[in-house]
Amino acid sequence: MHTFEEVAIGYDVLGANRKLAQKNRKTLDKFGIVAFNIMGAIGSGKTFLIETTIQRLGKSFRIGAIAGDVVARLDASRFEKLGIPTTGLNTGKECHLDAHLVENGLLKLPLEALDILFIENVGNLICPTDYELGEHKRVVMVSVSEGDDIVEKHPLIFGTADIIIVNKIDIAQAVNADADKMVRDARTINSRIDILKMSLKTGEGIDEWIDFVKKSMNITARI
Ligand SMILES: Nc1nc2c(ncn2[C@@H]2O[C@H](COP(=O)(O)OP(=O)(O)O)[C@@H](O)[C@H]2O)c(=O)[nH]1
Ligand SMILES: [Mg+2]
Numbered sequence: 187m188h189t190f191e192e193v194a195i196g197y198d199v200l201g202a203n204r205k206l207a208q209k210n211r212k213t214l215d216k217f218g219i220v221a222f223n224i225m226g227a228i229g230s231g232k233t234f235l236i237e238t239t240i241q242r243l244g245k246s247f248r249i250g251a252i253a254g255d256v257v258a259r260l261d262a263s264r265f266e267k268l269g270i271p272t273t274g275l276n277t278g279k280e281c282h283l284d285a286h287l288v289e290n291g292l293l294k295l296p297l298e299a300l301d302i303l304f305i306e307n308v309g310n311l312i313c314p315t316d317y318e319l320g321e322h323k324r325v326v327m328v329s330v331s332e333g334d335d336i337v338e339k340h341p342l343i344f345g346t347a348d349i350i351i352v353n354k355i356d357i358a359q360a361v362n363a364d365a366d367k368m369v370r371d372a373r374t375i376n377s378r379i380d381i382l383k384m385s386l387k388t389g390e391g392i393d394e395w396i397d398f399v400k401k402s403m404n405i406t407a408r409i
Contacts, residue, residue: 200316206285210320213292214303219250220403221303223319225343226327227336228309231353233261234386235327235395236304240268242396247301247403252291254283254308261306271295282313285320301403311340323402329354330363337371344375349382349398356385 214221224232233253240249250271253262262274273291275283288305295303305321307314311328326347328336331354337344344350350372355365365383372381380398384391 203285203317206289207318207320210285210288210292211322213289213297214320214322217297217300219297219300219303220323221305221319221321222323222325222399222402223305223307223314223321224325224327225307225311225314225347226309226351227311227329227332230309230327230329230332231351231384231386232306232309232327233264235351235353236306237264237268238386238392239304239396239399240265240270242392243302243399244268244270248299249302249304250295250300252283252288252295252303252305254287254306256281256308271300277308280313281308281310282317283307283319284317288319302399311336311343315343315346323348325349325351327351327353328368330358330365330368331361333361334363334365334367335371337368337375341375344372347376347379349380349395350376351382351384351391351395353384353386355383355390356388 224236226232236251251265252273252275253265254275254277255261257276259274262272265272273294275287275291305319324347326343352365352368358365369381369383382391382394
């Protein structure tokens with residue numbers, strides 16, 4: 187005869203992360219920093235997007251960056267080259283940043299000297315979905331070379347986005363991808379947000395992205 191006993195072995199990892207994310211948000215708010223969590227697959231264009239934004243807005247805003255990577259600090263050094271305060275965070279075997287890592291990253295940045303923080307998450311469309319970092323805006327970037335069914339295959343992360351960017355439209359034809367379908371899929375998942383078609387290479391869509399960043403700062407009048 188079997189007897190059953192309930193043993194609590196679980197730990198609410200996401201709940202603990204959420205609390206730390208709220209703490210990060212308070213820290214950011216105290217210093218008046220607006221933070222963007224940039225998510226998307228490896229190679230979708232996240233680092234290029236941040237570099238382009240630094241080049242466009244670096245004279246009007248004081249920008250800092252946290253670059254999350256499994257190993258090394260290649261992306262961090264790309265931001266450093268542009269002269270902005272940067273922290274590289276290595277996640278090792280983890281495929282996403284979490285609020286605790288970002289809390290440590292914040293400690294290494296001159297927060298009093300920043301208006302904007304770009305956090306480049308680890309490259310994939312699954313793991314970062316549930317992990318809030320304390321960011322104000324969630325940006326999900328996808329490129330046409332990932333295949334035009336990539337959006338419909340990953341509804342969860344696109345559902346959490348404040349803006350979705352479909353990048354590399356300059357090569358859509360070459361990779362046989364329908365960028366408009368990707369936009370429609372994104373719209374079906376998340377109907378009330380900005381969805382931009384972009385080519386960081388040709389410049390298409392960048393003005394709209396810059397407008398989004400400025401709107402998020404709520405101080406467009408300064409520009
Ligand atoms: N053709 C084309 N290439 C792009 C575009 N955006 C990024 N890339 C290229 O895609 C590669 C990956 O970009 P990167 O920003 O490092 O991607 P990340 O891994 O998401 O940070 C680089 O070789 C970029 O030059 C684009 O709009 N068009
Ligand atoms: Mg990168």
